[in-house]
Amino acid sequence: MDEERDSLASIARAVRDRIEWETALGSFGGVAAQLAAPAVDPQPRAAPERSAPAPGPKAEEAPASEPRPVVAARLAAPDRAAALRALDEQVGACKRCRLHEGRTRTVFGVGNPAGRLCFVGEGPGRDEDLRGEPFVGAAGQLLTKMIQAMGLAREDVYICNVVKCRPPENRTPLPDEMATCAGFLEGQLEIVAPEVIVAMGSTAARQLLQTTAAMGRLRGSFHEYRGVPVMPTYHPAYLLRNAEAKKPVWDDLKKVMARLGLPDPRAPR
Numbered sequence: 001m002d003e004e005r006d007s008l009a010s011i012a013r014a015v016r017d018r019i020e021w022e023t024a025l026g027s028f029g030g031v032a033a034q035l036a037a038p039a040v041d042p043q044p045r046a047a048p049e050r051s052a053p054a055p056g057p058k059a060e061e062a063p064a065s066e067p068r069p070v071v072a073a074r075l076a077a078p079d080r081a082a083a084l085r086a087l088d089e090q091v092g093a094c095k096r097c098r099l100h101e102g103r104t105r106t107v108f109g110v111g112n113p114a115g116r117l118c119f120v121g122e123g124p125g126r127d128e129d130l131r132g133e134p135f136v137g138a139a140g141q142l143l144t145k146m147i148q149a150m151g152l153a154r155e156d157v158y159i160c161n162v163v164k165c166r167p168p169e170n171r172t173p174l175p176d177e178m179a180t181c182a183g184f185l186e187g188q189l190e191i192v193a194p195e196v197i198v199a200m201g202s203t204a205a206r207q208l209l210q211t212t213a214a215m216g217r218l219r220g221s222f223h224e225y226r227g228v229p230v231m232p233t234y235h236p237a238y239l240l241r242n243a244e245a246k247k248p249v250w251d252d253l254k255k256v257m258a259r260l261g262l263p264d265p266r267a268p269r
């Protein structure tokens, strides 16, 4: 399993390195060819030094690091879209973990390839598995309302999950499944390079922050994933069952809006 994780991490590194290389040369378009090669660069260039994904000091408790110096400011949206399509092709063919056995379609991600805000959930449910798109069921409709309440449209943000194939009976993905699929999420976040990530539910928070802390302790303040502020909050599916959690979630989203410099549409004028 470690080898599979390393392989996916290599794919993500190859995507990032290729983008940076092509961008430095003033051209882009080789990512698809790079990913379509039978083997990722057997001796990938050393990745740029980056902060550990572990839960570091909370961004509100220590000076937040600058948005990570990956490709955010240099890669045009069409190029990010091309890189995402290439990665999606890899996901579509992936059989690296047992979750591929029960899927109808892989569920990669949707939204703005250059979105300043990225929502990360747990994994596809039944509706998502059938449609091949994340967050299209009841929880997805609630997420859309949450995004609209922030003054944004669903198309403004990028939405994806920790695992790309539906777990049987909608169970929580197992640690080895999350670890095996992690390189794909890593690649998506490298390409989109959001300014803020919202981790919806404890599974997403645990994967991004590498912590076992409960959501009740995590939510309400910013943490970090490779220099990017992460706001953990409750999953929309949890909100459907626990209406009392809507206020704390809205409080979390208001902090995200403030971080992005977005006005609160609900604030009295």
Ligand code: SF4
Pocket (backbone or CB within 6 Å): 091, 094, 095, 096, 097, 098, 099, 100, 106, 163, 164, 165, 177, 180, 181, 184
């Ligand atoms: S969940 Fe991820 S690692 Fe597992 S088969 Fe699907 S795409 Fe591959």
